[in-house]
Amino acid sequence: MNSTEQKKTNQKYYSKFTRIYVAVDCIIFGFLNNELKILILTRDFEPAMGKSSLIGGFVRKDESLDDAAERILYDLTGLENVFLEQLYSYGKIERDPGERVISVSYYALLKVQDLDHDHVEKHGARWCNIGECNELVFDHNDMVERALTRLRRRAKNQPLGFELLPRKFTIPQLQVLYEAIYQKKFDNRNFRKKLLAMNVLEKLEIKDKSTSKKGAYLYRFDKKRYNRFLEEGFLFDL
Amino acid sequence: MNSTEQKKTNQKYYSKFTRIYVAVDCIIFGFLNNELKILILTRDFEPAMGKSSLIGGFVRKDESLDDAAERILYDLTGLENVFLEQLYSYGKIERDPGERVISVSYYALLKVQDLDHDHVEKHGARWCNIGECNELVFDHNDMVERALTRLRRRAKNQPLGFELLPRKFTIPQLQVLYEAIYQKKFDNRNFRKKLLAMNVLEKLEIKDKSTSKKGAYLYRFDKKRYNRFLEEGFLFDL
């Protein structure tokens, strides 16, 4: 059987089955004003026009799921090389009242200071505090909850926190971020001790004085060293 | 806008986009001869006829993703109420050379002694040792690897192991299972201590003498007690 015949046979076989719209929805996290937020927008199209929803779009025939997620993220934020991970697929029949749509959710971690806020606002998106965006369409609230659960699990065992901060950050900043993620206070001595003991931060000889008179030393996550440690069996743990 | 008009508008809006075949593939784990295995079959249809693959099928228009996974599992095994969890969705464009197909993978944990082996064999399926089934079609090897990773993470923090054993089992049996899952030996005193300290096993006054002359006491996982503990903030941990 040559390739063309092969394709024909396949199409005949496959054509007994239904094809379905596949969407990607993104839970886009950002750390703003010492709070963990996600980007949402008000739908200007049916179904559920006027309601709030996550940022999403349909998967095109010439792109993979990951590509679709990157495209949707890029269109809204203009950012590339952002932390992006697939989360879960939602497939209830009536989840979208308009049509049968399966949605694959992704969550992203943005450095908000890289963001062109005008560009984002032009798309009608806005930052919503975690825990204050409970009125999303369809099953989007489930998606947010699952994303939060995943983020909390991952942030403990992988160096994800850094994705939400500027490349140079202070340890108190990182601690405040973790407190926002886990919604609880950490002891600053223990936090610092454990963090620095992992030896994956490079201390810079510059201080950030924006939040105190004394100033706090800036650090940078050393990804290369982290990767070297990984190969030796080291595990990130905060 | 009434409901019919609404639907028409939606269809017009959605119809700009592509619909895609959506499949479900299952990684079905079983514990047999003290080894962790998965069910695979030899494809008797194109593409990749004659090659080994996971058990899968297409999602129908009248069923959710979860329903499709249950159906596929039921058709092969005749079993219901089996542990089944969605794993990951695979969406590379050329992953299935026949057509554009997105696959949502699920992993299942079977009690093999509940299984009608003739029924399974009639479908051409067979048990394959983990680590000896590296020659699967498409991205099925990736799926197996991801399933194993998930199983290993979950089995430590959730009472999953019991899903792979008979309702009544001995502690040495459970330990051998965990050793098969993690591919390493555990200290039997520590294993037993930690396990029993969680207080979720009910000790029966019967011994299983199938593996030793002395016999080992049978236990049963007490799901109700476990759930009560869960609500009190208890966490399973082995």
Add this chain to the structure above:
DNA sequence: CCAAAAGTGTTCAGCTTACACCCATGA
């Protein structure tokens, strides 16, 4: 000089790990 945030060590409890011997029984 004072308010406000940054930075620093020690102690204790609980958990994890390592480790070796007796028990029960069928053959």
Add this chain to the structure above:
DNA sequence: TCATGGGTGTAAGCTGAACACTTTTGG
């Protein structure tokens, strides 16, 4: 009676949690 797998306790080291004071400096 002996070979085989089942069952048990303890000590040492490590890790996580709790806890309070000094330092720096801009205003």
